[in-house]
Every structure is written in C-alpha cells, then in structure tokens.
Amino acid sequence: MKKKIMKAFISCMIIVGISGCKSANSNAGKSASDRGSTIVFGMAKSNAPYSYYKNGKLTGYDIEAARAIAKKMGYKAKFKVMNSALLTKALDQGEIDATGNQQVVEYLLNTKKDEKPPYWFTPEYKFSRLVVVARSSNTSIKHFDDMRNLKMAMTTGDFFEQSVLSDGGIIVPCKDFDECVDKVLNNQAVGTMNDLQTYQYYHNKYPGKKVKPVVISASLFPMTFMLSQENEDLSNKMTSAINSLQSNGTFTKISMKYFHQDISRKDR
Structure with a gap:
C-alpha cells in the first residue's frame, strides 16, 4: 500500500512533469484571475497542525504556506474550510482554486496505473511519514x-x-x-x-x-497543492512561487515554528 502511493506520485510526475498532471476535459468554474487576483484555497477544517482554528483564527502550517505562496505571487489568499472528503469535489466544481493538506496522496491512491489525473500538481511543499x-x-x-x-x-x-x-x-x-x-x-x-x-x-x-x-513508514511522502485543470497559468505561477519560497527558506521558517524541524525538505 505505502509503496503504491509513492509509485503513483512518482509516475504522475514523470509522465507530465511536477507542475502539470492533467487531462483534456474541461470543468466549469471561475479561475483565480476571475476572482480579482484572489486564490481560494480549500482546507480541512480540523487538521492540526496543518489547518485548524486557534482562538477563533484559522492557522497551521498549510495555512501559512498558502498565504506565503499567494503573497509571493501578488495575490490575496482566501480559505474555504470543509470536511476533507469534500475538497476534491470542491476543486472539480470550481468552488476553490487549490487544495493542500494530504489531498494529493488521497487522489493518487485511487488513480489507475498510467492514468493522467485531471489536475495540476505543484512542487512539494512538505514531506511526511x-x-x-x-x-x-x-x-x-x-x-x-x-x-x-x-x-x-x-x-x-x-x-x-x-x-x-x-x-x-x-x-x-x-x-x-x-x-x-x-x-x-x-x-x-x-x-x-x-x-x-x-x-x-x-x-x-x-x-x-x-x-x-x-x-x-520508512519513506517520506511528498505533498503538493492540487489545482483545477482550468488553472494552468495559476499552476505555473504557483510553481515559480513555491520554488522561490523553498530556496529562500520561507517554508523552513514556517516549519520550524510549528514542528521544530524542517518538514519542507526530503533530505532529513
């Protein structure tokens, strides 16, 4: 099971590249640019330490990572929190532009061999066991x-x-x-x-x-943001932002704040 997840993720990245796993079908829904340069992130509502409420405010590693990405791109970040089982559906229906948490692994777990997922995947922003x-x-x-x-x-x-x-x-x-x-x-x-x-x-x-x-688990599992296939341009911008935030240590700082270790890199 655990090997299947890793193989599915790696196969997707090899087939169409880290920022471009998608199919040719179209989905309805507004893109981030249609929302006035606001990126709408879908997050699980009770998923500490990644996305959760503390003293009435939404916080967590994924929340701060998403805000940093949006800021780097010159966008505003908006969040829709929901049951984790509804996140992919919200992405398909155009209610959100991207989702973090562990959705990429959940989706790839159910992806058939050699199937091209109908989503864009950004570079990794965290790794987990x-x-x-x-x-x-x-x-x-x-x-x-x-x-x-x-x-x-x-x-x-x-x-x-x-x-x-x-x-x-x-x-x-x-x-x-x-x-x-x-x-x-x-x-x-x-x-x-x-x-x-x-x-x-x-x-x-x-x-x-x-x-x-x-x-x-012996293996670290890579986690990325998933975006609607409608948002190729947004995915490319997000990829550039994530690569920059990895290089300048932003994700490392956020990680140290929540975990006292760097989960943003696989070499640990």
Missing part, C-alpha cells in the same frame, strides 16, 4: 498489515482512512485525530493512523496520554 498510534501497552501491531481485522479509529473521509481500509482494518469513525486517540484510550479501537507530525503535535499538547507510535 505515516504512523500507526496505539495504547502504550500494545505489542501486537508491528507492521502496517497487522491492522487487518482490527478496529481502527479514523477521521472520516481522509486519506488515512482509505489506507487503513486497504490494509484490512475496520473503521471506527471519528471527527478528528483527538477523538481518534480518545477512542483508542477508551478501548473502542486498537489504534489509529495519521502522519508523524500530527502525532507529534498531539503528543506535545497532551504529553501524559498513554499512547505511542507502533509503526512508522
């Missing part, structure tokens, strides 16, 4: 496929839920990672899966919770 989290006393889960036939607490509609299903796990639905961990601690589920930064953020917030990472 998958992690399975269980109670501190757990000794039975040592590999991803050990989740087979086990109850796993998962946020409904995200990539990690699909990954657990592919490994044979039984889903206990939750609204966010905090609830997932609560159900693990209350013995309503054996474990949960997310990315390593999400777990570390939770652990720093609740250091006394008796959970631990039991499996961590």
